[in-house]
Amino acid sequence: MSTSQLQSGYQTELADFRVTFSRGGAYTAIVLVLLGVGLDYAQYPEWLTPFAAARFVVSLLIGGIVLMLNGDSGRRLAPWLTLSWLLLPQIMISWMIWQTDGVLSPYYMGLTLAIFASGIALPFGLWQNLVFGVLSCFFYLLACVFHPGGIASIGTMTVNLLLLLFAAAASAVYTFFNERVRFMLFRLKAEVSAKNTELEVINQRLLDIKGQLLQQEKMAAIGTLAAGLLHEVNNPVNFCLMAIEVAMEEPVAKTEAGIQECLVDARQGMQRIQHIVSDLKTFAYRKPGADAEVGTPFLFEKALDSAVRLVGHELRGVAVTRELPDDTLVLGDEAAIIGVLINLLSNAVLAMRKAGTPKPAIHVSVKWVDERLHVNVRDNGPGIADEHLARVFEPFFTTRDVGQGLGLGLSISYAVIERHGGLLFAESELGSWAAFSFDLSRAT
Structure with a gap:
């Protein structure tokens, strides 16, 4: 002073x-x-x-x-x-x-x-x-x-x-x-x-660093798990797919509609397992220093598909709709963006289930504005109280019950979007809806 x-x-x-x-x-x-x-x-x-x-x-x-x-x-x-x-x-x-x-x-x-x-x-x-x-x-x-x-x-x-x-x-x-x-x-x-x-500024920085370290440890654990899944699951899945393909070529299977339908369902199930393991690998099995690589082109549509698949068990009973342009090729860290989408989808589902929202729904709308892809994830849940809206991105701030979360997800997601040159922000109408929006750069 x-x-x-x-x-x-x-x-x-x-x-x-x-x-x-x-x-x-x-x-x-x-x-x-x-x-x-x-x-x-x-x-x-x-x-x-x-x-x-x-x-x-x-x-x-x-x-x-x-x-x-x-x-x-x-x-x-x-x-x-x-x-x-x-x-x-x-x-x-x-x-x-x-x-x-x-x-x-x-x-x-x-x-x-x-x-x-x-x-x-x-x-x-x-x-x-x-x-x-x-x-x-x-x-x-x-x-x-x-x-x-x-x-x-x-x-x-x-x-x-x-x-x-x-x-x-x-x-x-x-x-x-x-x-x-x-x-x-x-x-x-x-x-x-x-x-x-x-001291308050230093403490805030320490909290941010602690949150990032916790997230990195979690990602490392998921990456190790994904690597194990790739080795342990892919081989039996491929074997099952080959067996299903052989079975579908048998004359009995071709003449019996019921057997053919069962084999088709089994093949789709095996293929879904392959997709999930692949998504998990993309999301978590990353090289050291990948956080800084935000200049890699990827299709946002595929990142959204991966996020929806990875939280599919949470989305049961929730209507998920999307509105996408034909071209969704953007620059960024695909795995980090998948993480942001998973966090936004999971938070929306949790809020709607906790409030007992009838006919829960999430709508993802995506559009291009001035060479940037603007993404909006909106639910029809209970919304966010005004006193909480300004704090949702604070590290360790959470309205969940004790043991249900650390309050790091939105804080880390905010840092991820900021690292991509964009802005993650929240809007809400208490009792009606909540929406989170962010933007990504177009791949040239």
């Missing part, structure tokens, strides 16, 4: 601080002024009624100034409004000194108390405090000079004035150092806040 920004922030906080303390100090002054009736009764009972009236009027005036502290203008003028209500008791005390014993009046101590309080307790500026101290001395001097009995003791008045000036000087020093301490505390708070912000 620059020095100018620090000063600007400090002045803003100081303004609020001054208003709060001025209001609290004013309430304290009202209480003390009113409690002073006890002093009047003990020292000058003959003046009890006029002094009580003066105290009541001063309290009302201080209360009026407190009301002026509200609003922007009051916040801006807080130091001078504070000076104004502080001077009201000083004027009252000086009047009481003039009415009673002048230089010998014990009310002189009230002036000193207010001067010390202004420097120690109130967030005054240096100049406001000096002005307050000098005016307090001036009011005391006027009360003594114009007292009906004259100045009883020049020496006593001189000593009292000097003590008031000393109090004003000490109060000004307190104000100066209090101001420096407040600024140092604000600077330390600003530095701690900046460090906390940096």
Whole structure:
């Protein structure tokens, strides 16, 4: 944070601080002024009624100034409004000194108390405090000079004035150092806040890295499984296909429609197993560093077919429709895009099943816009709440039950599309639908 920004922030906080303390100090002054009736009764009972009236009027005036502290203008003028209500008791005390014993009046101590309080307790500026101290001395001097009995003791008045000036000087020093301490505390708070912000950024990056490592470990495990499936499943599947083809050529099979139909179904089942294993290989059995290879041409239509097949067990009972252009050749990492599609399809199915959506359906619409293929995956499920919509791409954010997911899928999918130069974003109407859209570059 620059020095100018620090000063600007400090002045803003100081303004609020001054208003709060001025209001609290004013309430304290009202209480003390009113409690002073006890002093009047003990020292000058003959003046009890006029002094009580003066105290009541001063309290009302201080209360009026407190009301002026509200609003922007009051916040801006807080130091001078504070000076104004502080001077009201000083004027009252000086009047009481003039009415009673002048230089010998014990009310002189009230002036000193207010001067010390202004420097120690109130967030005054240096100049406001000096002005307050000098005016307090001036009011005391006027009360003594114009007292009906004259100045009883020049020496006593001189000593009292000097003590008031000393109090004003000490109060000004307190104000100066209090101001420096407040600024140092604000600077330390600003530095701690900046460090906390940096730590939050670092923690977010660590979460992203952790999510990516978890995903890589998962992909490595699936890749190993896919490699094993290729070796262990392909040979018996090929053997079965050969046996089915031989059986279909037998005269009995050709003449019996039921046997022929069964053999056709068996062949299609074996071929589906081949497709699934091949899709699994494409999706997960990737070389190290493949994440960065986003310039390989592939047909998006085939990637979508692979994703639908790989989550076929989840899509049972869900109507999946698609709207595709004739040409879907794009540039990118086919396996990563299959992963994104699997995540979007799985999330849609889970949300619809959890909400008990009648006639669940997913529609995938694809179109070319300015040499980029725009993909939209939309379901007719419960939608996404507004407070969740802005957070769906945060790492580890999930609305699933504990143990049902880590909240990494959409975060990683977002990074994948971003790596392809596109943008993955969500739209929703709560209670009606949710849609996720992204775009890919055309293969030239």
